[in-house]
Amino acid sequence: MPRRVLDFKSVNGTDVEIEQNNLTKSPFDLHNGPLWKARLMTYPENAPCQFPEIKEKFPHQYDLLLSLHHAANDGVVVMLVMELLHNIIDRLLQGLPVDRRPVGELHDSVEAREIEDQIRTVLQNDPTRLAAAQREHEKSKHLPLLVEAYGSPREAEEPFTYYFPSVLLENDAVNRIIHKCRSLGVTLNSFFTAVNNTAMVELARDGGLKRNNYSITSIHPVNCRRLMKKSSIPYLGFHALPLCLNMVTPHNVKDHFWEYTKHLDTEFRKKIKENWMIEERVVASMLRPEEILGAVSDEQGERFNQDLKAKEERYHRRWAKHVMADYCPETIHKRISILNNDPDILCREN
Numbered sequence: 001m002p003r004r005v006l007d008f009k010s011v012n013g014t015d016v017e018i019e020q021n022n023l024t025k026s027p028f029d030l031h032n033g034p035l036w037k038a039r040l041m042t043y044p045e046n047a048p049c050q051f052p053e054i055k056e057k058f059p060h061q062y063d064l065l066l067s068l069h070h071a072a073n074d075g076v077v078v079m080l081v082m083e084l085l086h087n088i089i090d091r092l093l094q095g096l097p098v099d100r101r102p103v104g105e106l107h108d109s110v111e112a113r114e115i116e117d118q119i120r121t122v123l124q125n126d127p128t129r130l131a132a133a134q135r136e137h138e139k140s141k142h143l144p145l146l147v148e149a150y151g152s153p154r155e156a157e158e159p160f161t162y163y164f165p166s167v168l169l170e171n172d173a174v175n176r177i178i179h180k181c182r183s184l185g186v187t188l189n190s191f192f193t194a195v196n197n198t199a200m201v202e203l204a205r206d207g208g209l210k211r212n213n214y215s216i217t218s219i220h221p222v223n224c225r226r227l228m229k230k231s232s233i234p235y236l237g238f239h240a241l242p243l244c245l246n247m248v249t250p251h252n253v254k255d256h257f258w259e260y261t262k263h264l265d266t267e268f269r270k271k272i273k274e275n276w277m278i279e280e281r282v283v284a285s286m287l288r289p290e291e292i293l294g295a296v297s298d299e300q301g302e303r304f305n306q307d308l309k310a311k312e313e314r315y316h317r318r319w320a321k322h323v324m325a326d327y328c329p330e331t332i333h334k335r336i337s338i339l340n341n342d343p344d345i346l347c348r349e350n
Helices: 016-025 052-057 075-093 110-124 127-139 145-150 171-184 188-206 253-273 276-286 289-293 298-327 329-341
Strands: 008-011 036-042 062-068 213-223 240-250
Touching: 016 036, 016 062, 062 075, 075 213, 110 127, 110 276, 127 240, 127 276, 145 188, 145 213, 171 188, 171 253, 188 213, 188 240, 188 253, 240 253, 240 276, 253 276
Parallel strands: 008 036
Antiparallel strands: 036 062, 213 240
16 A cells, blocks of 8 residues: 555444444445554443443443455454454553554465465376366355255345344353364364254255255365464464365265264365365366467457456356355254254264
8 A cells, every 4th residue: 555544433323233334335445545444433321231340330332343355354364453452452441551562474375376386287287186176176066055945036136135143052052062073073163064064954955955965065264374384473464265165965964963074074174284275276267268278369358358247247146146045044043943952963972
């Protein structure tokens, strides 16, 4: 950015959800910056508070809304920002000076690009491995399961409304989940992915789509800081790459849920260890027409760009119709039902 720019405003007299929606929809100036925005919302003295014991001693209540652009920030950076804000507020309340030391190092993803170049060279010189990688890549290119079961939704209309309800699990269920995952050596991410796939299977069968096995693809952001050398301070920037995990999920997955979870966890770890998130990106780029056909004339290039733009517009229309299927209320309620109303699943050996 040519100069430091701040987008910080204090607002009042509005609803937090409305303000959050407005903040999310407002565009970023990618040339002049900033790549973050903040809104401080002031509440009246009589506003309800989730922590009345704190408000009794400190009556000032605010909501702080943040929007950070992914060009420079990923989830790790966002969590670091939250931690820093808490530390700053705590020190101010204690009358202590704010720590002004650097909190991290802005780092480019040069390691990921180097591995990408190495993988590209290997695939270009090994047709057998390239064919296998293409087959693995194509596994995730299928019709979304809920669209297959219930049909394509009607054309989305502006403005879009996304439904992300709060989900609270019982403390006992959470403790049992953590204990079970640790005892089996699987991650919580693998557990919740297995729950999601189980819910998708049940919802598809409720819609009349009956078969022995279902192909379900989940997409996971992988923190590519794992590819960088160790550092005493955090690496800042955007360092996430999507990893597609396709699982053949049987119709009776609940009967051997933990066995399925362990298999999913094994496959997930294998893909990360083999840097599949990078290899798949290489394969996808090698399958593009410009990679296959090589150089083209200016006129051909212009036609290709126009076709690509039209395809992108069609893709975004399909995205608006399909991508939120994973977050529809029915899917979410299925997951909650599995976790809260089927406690036996947490105690099974397999």
